[in-house]
Amino acid sequence: MKSTLRRALSGTPSRVAAVAVAASLAMAGCSSDTKDDASSTAGAGSGKAIDLVGFAVIQSAYEDLGKGFAQTDAGKGTSIKGSYGASGAQSRAVIAGQKADVVALSLTPDVNNIVDAGLVAKDWAGDANKGIVSDSVVVLAVRKGNPKGIKSWDDIIKPGVGIVTADPGTSGSAKWNLLAAYSQALGANNDKAAAEDYLGKFVKNVVSWNDSGRTATDAFVKGTGDVLISYENEAIAARASGVDLDYVVPDTTFLIENPAAVTTTASQQAKDFLDYVRSDAGQQVLISHGFRSVSGVKPNGDVQGANDPANPFPTPTKVYTVDELGGWSTVNDELFDKENGLVTKLRG
Amino acid sequence: MTLLSELDRVTPPPARRGRRPGAVTGGAGLGLGVGVLWLTLLVLLPIAAIVSTAFDDGIAGFWDAITDPEARSAITFTIGAAALVTVVNAVMGTLIAWVLVRDSFPGKRVVEVIIDIPFALPTIVAGLVLITLYGPSGPFGINLVGTRAGVVLALLFVTLPFVVRSVQPVLIDADREVEQAAASLGASGFTTFRRVILPTVLPAVVSGAGLSFARALGEFGSVILISANLIGKTQVSSSYILKMIESAEPVAAASVATLLLGLAVVVLVLLDVVQRRTARRD
């Protein structure tokens, strides 16, 4: 073959160039065809589909919300088309062009990033709850029967305890977990050295940093580690669906606030859907999936999967909030900055 | 690369029938132009984008990215697991090929089909398949989820056919009489294997093993479920790359991707060399 190569004759560059132009035109036509195919299949499935881009653990709750909404006057004939994954990754996917009418993410900065890209209106957080649609708290999920006797934050930094958490690089859940661990160690004295020391031990005990809150749960359920740090709603949902685990709501924990917003291209139905999520009926659906209501709606029935289904949401002694720590921009700089954040340094 | 060697093998240049392959003219030129453009848009530009993104922050940025502790552990684990899998495949693949060629037993045809399953089975299904049997609710009480052994198992699964399918035809073509002669001259089974069979099949073993190494380096779908993606333990390079691109760290993703790409190219080039050497000897 080498000899044939040597015999090879050269092509004519101008012809190749002409062909290239012609072919790229053909390509363009081709790709537009496939795009049309895509939108037609998307439309064919259901009358009015609302594209939802959500964080990892909300799928079953939002599917029920979609069903509930479809039974209201505003939501007749609509359906939810959801994509679920790590909050940060989902946020970036929307910025990178994934179609979305409603975004429901784990934490506010993930929505703000979409605002910065011009895809969500700046005043998205203008309602009474500042754009938040569901609350939860950080809990410690343990193996059935709690064999390691984990009751508090101090128990999980003991040597030999394997911690499973999501990774703050992609996941919102992870940021809540680390904020909870950090803030409870800060304590009333705002002791930053103690908090840093605690977080160092915490990071050392982590056996699994997962992409998302859900993959972390999955890793834990499949046998990794001794304690899973997660959303209360995630622990409740897992138990409700028959997963074998217990969970502890620590005395001191952190308030998780999940925002949702409509995008600038959202349909009226999408806006109505978000209103429904915020309504008492919508909050009730979220409660049944283990979320705490953002607007103070009380459960109107047992919450399956909770430690005490009749009293599903115990009040911890102290619940820190992100505002107490100085707001998102402060904690993002101090803890999660990719160069100098405390978590980055401790993990390095 | 294999294609290249195939071209070499099946193209006996002097004894070609009919017209010699000619210069590119007319319609062929058009076809070639379209082909080149298609390849450029589809393969060359994306690969160039990976390499160029890897060096967006200069050589130092690339170096930082691949020496980041998390990246380093993912890379070393991936390479180590791929190497282990390659060795196991070389041994087991040759053994299985020998059994399939020289042995006959009822159900051999079924085994032939089973061997191909890992090739045709979607990788994510392969992961699910393994987790069903070797996961927390498996019947044997073995839970390999989140263990390095689990990852190796998944890699062994998806690379099973490589060596088998590459050695099989060589064994079929091999001259049985030489073996029989060796045996009749009093050579033990092992000596016959070492002195007669092994030299014949070795190039095929190497090429099958090389392909399974390349495949194992880049494997993703079959591994993610069983690995539980534990950082510093069972996270493979592909998962790391995905996580970095989802964390908006394209340089980190592209750097590790470039490293994998480079390794794959090196393996393929080496294989090509081995195959051409063998072809020449024939």
Place this chain on the structure above:
Amino acid sequence: MTDTLTRQTTTAPAAPPRRRRRTTRTAWVLRLIALAYILALVALPVASVVQHTFADGLGPVLDVLRSPDFLAALRLTLEVAGIAVLLNTIFGVGMALLLTRYRFPGRRLMSAVIDLPVSISPVVVGVALILVYGTYGWFGPALERAGFQIIFAVPGMVLATVLVSLPLVLREVVPTLEEAGLEQEQAAQSLGANAWQRFRRITLPTIRWALAYGVALSLARSLGEFGAVRVVSGSVAGTSQTLTLYVNDSYQEFGPDAQRQAFAAAFVLMAIAVSLIVVIAALRPDQEKS
């Protein structure tokens, strides 16, 4: 992935002349090891998935197979794989003709480039596409201004699938074309047949079995692609979720329903894969005859 499958076609595994002889003890041991290995690694796990899928009988499985999300995923998978196989068939046959019939500079390099995508990680393939065609990629912004969305849309998924199965048709067709030579075509040409007639009457019949084999291989690969598609798809249920993504996403959901969805879809993919193997196996001897 299919390099070895390819090699099988060029040196097809004809059964060795069967000679009756006593099975020695070594042979027994080897047979036992080989079978145990295959059993533990492939056969048992595959069987246990089948068993797991139908643990609650046929009804729940059929329910999954009738659910809108599954059907949408199936449709999308067929659509993406169909377009990808079509593109790769056209490209593969065309390029095979060029590579075997003509000599041009960079021919060897071109072959190597065609082979590269199947040898690298599918995740790398997906990331590479994002870096070029994504919103912040080289061409993404221009394409978006022109109204084309590639990444997070079907075109991106098609491109990813095309890439991971790029050389499969070509590699099957090239050896057959080499073998066949050009005499017949030249004869046809001298009798006044035009290029299309020559292709249809002579080339196509010559390569048909190799082509069918290559198409079957591409189809298997395209239907099952996960990693590359995972990177470039938003995985929206009912819209951009292929069957493999459906398996993955369902598997990560809690509860018996979600597990059933994952296993039912996995079973369907597995059934398709096994039937394709059987088809491929059936094509092999035919190819030898031609």
